[in-house]
Amino acid sequence: MRLGELLSEIPGAQVSGSVEVDIAGVDHDSRTATPGSLFVCIRGFRQDGHAFIADAAGRGAAAVVVEEDPSRLTIPPPLTVVRVPNSRSALARLAGRFFDHPSRQLRMIGITGTNGKTTTAHLAEAILRAAGHRVGLLGTIEYRCGATTFPGERTTPESSDLQRLLARMRDMGAWGAAMEVSSHSLALHRVEACEFDVAVFTNLTQDHLDF
Structure with missing residues (x-):
């Protein structure tokens, strides 16, 4: 599924990079990211997913969803970056769309x-x-x-x-x-x-x- 199709669930998302990349999965844990994954950075009670973007990229993630200002993050190219107001809400909506609701x-x-x-x-x-x-x-x-x-x-x-x-x-x-x-x-x-x-x-x- 193309990233652009998934993002139809997130009106107003700010995208830097191609929306034509193929997405093979939606992950919130960098350890489970695989080639083609969309890695969604969520803040947990003990860890912040924004700190693991490089790890997800190293495992083959094709795009990343963030809440923070991308200019303040270390994001390896050529990852497509999607900024949203609430990444937990985005994770739910993106996963729902990916798995066909x-x-x-x-x-x-x-x-x-x-x-x-x-x-x-x-x-x-x-x-x-x-x-x-x-x-x-x-x-x-x-x-x-x-x-x-x-x-x-x-x-x-x-x-x-x-x-x-x-x-x-x-x-x-x-x-x-x-x-x-x-x-x-x-x-x-x-x-x-x-x-x-x-x-x-x-x-x-x-x-x-x-x-």
Whole structure:
């Protein structure tokens, strides 16, 4: 897919370089960048992706998305540079476009709240499976589609990982997906490119008054 096609999801993006480069993947971790990757620099709680542009370029990245002023960054040529106001939002939208918006092709159930997310997600999955549907499950305990499990570290995956996972579930023939949606994932744009058919709010307690 050409970079220009992906950037149709990001109106107002400032581009320096060619938009005709072919993009083979969307990554936020320089260690997983491969030839043709679009590397999106996001600021984490411990690391800032802007510090790893050279590493991503060394692994073959074809273009980079940044929030910071490119003139203040060390960007190896001939990388195409795309500047956006919010790279986390851009990551979600770009990944959604790259994977052909998988949530639009699944019946999506999003479950949020302080307590009960895991139980509710598993109940929803069990009910739908009993009704004869193949359903994906994403949550604290595991990510699963039918009998196939996927590795995961968070209740709700980072947006590019989430879109990749939903695309795999779609390609496996899933009818829908039940997923836990953490407060962090909402605040950090991880589910921005997800289109939910059903939203479930369990409760709100003092544990989430600060986030």
